[in-house]
Amino acid sequence: SQQGEEDPQALSIQEGENATMNCSYKTSINNLQWYRQNSGRGLVHLILIRSNEREKHSGRLRVTLDTSKKSSSLLITASRAADTASYFCATASDRDDKIIFGKGTRLHILP
Amino acid sequence: SAVISQKPSRDICQRGTSLTIQCQVDSQVTMMFWYRQQPGQSLTLIATANQGSEATYESGFVIDKFPISRPNLTFSTLTVSNMSPEDSSIYLCSVEVGREGEKLFFGSGTQLSVL
Numbered sequence: 001s002q003q004g005e006e007d008p009q010a011l012s013i014q015e016g017e018n019a020t021m022n023c024s025y026k027t028s029i030n031n032l033q034w035y036r037q038n039s040g041r042g043l044v045h046l047i048l049i050r051s052n053e054r055e056k057h058s059g060r061l062r063v064t065l066d067t068s069k070k071s072s073s074l075l076i077t078a079s080r081a082a083d084t085a086s087y088f089c090a091t092a093s094d095r096d097d098k099i100i101f102g103k104g105t106r107l108h109i110l111p
Numbered sequence: 112s113a114v115i116s117q118k119p120s121r122d123i124c125q126r127g128t129s130l131t132i133q134c135q136v137d138s139q140v141t142m143m144f145w146y147r148q149q150p151g152q153s154l155t156l157i158a159t160a161n162q163g164s165e166a167t168y169e170s171g172f173v174i175d176k177f178p179i180s181r182p183n184l185t186f187s188t189l190t191v192s193n194m195s196p197e198d199s200s201i202y203l204c205s206v207e208v209g210r211e212g213e214k215l216f217f218g219s220g221t222q223l224s225v226l
Contacts, residue, residue, distance in 0.1 A: 031212065031213060042115075042203060042220050043205075043215070044217070045215060048213060088154070092212035097211045098156070098212070099144075101153045104153055
């Protein structure tokens with residue numbers, strides 16, 4: 001069953017601006033992950049944040065996690081054309097470690 | 112990390128036929144996962160394939176429709192049987208490397224269109 005719900009569903013911004021995507025989930029988790037998918041192909045793992053962490057950075061990516069609100073955000077700073085893709089949050093349940101994906105945000109970076 | 116080779120990358124099939132998708136990993140892994148991504152949608156887990164045992168199917172997916180083989184620790188196949196246009200989707204295999212539930216590596220996907 002679907003766990004994460006991202007918003008917005010689609011986002012268009014100018015190159016150089018920051019992009020923020022949000023994810024909400026329903027059950028208790030061990031961790032939350034973000035993946036990128038280019039043109040409907042295989043997904044690439046971007047970053048993982050554990051349930052006891054509140055913020056994590058990796059290059060131009062910043063992820064926050066609020067377990068009390070069951071929500072996460074992914075911030076991409078100084079966006080580039082190559083960032084155009086779909087972004088999915090995924091959660092690993094604390095019951096069975098099964099990874100369940102949200103519906104995704106389609107990000108389009110305008111030149 | 113893991114490198115996954117998945118084939119075919121795309122196929123167009125006739126209603127009622129079957130297609131077998133192959134997934135080869137460059138290292139030995141315990142579990143392999145098969146996902147379906149319908150057009151414009153998210154990924155839905157079809158089944159988990161362990162070597163030497165029957166695959167475990169998620170709710171809504173059955174072995175007769177999606178038989179899976181897992182003959183060794185580096186290879187798996189998913190067959191989409193008796194296809195209908197509703198089976199048109201991207202099918203993705205993936206593996207976990209490291210701690211369970213932490214990071215998935217994906218093949219490049221198989222884009223299936225059923226006429």
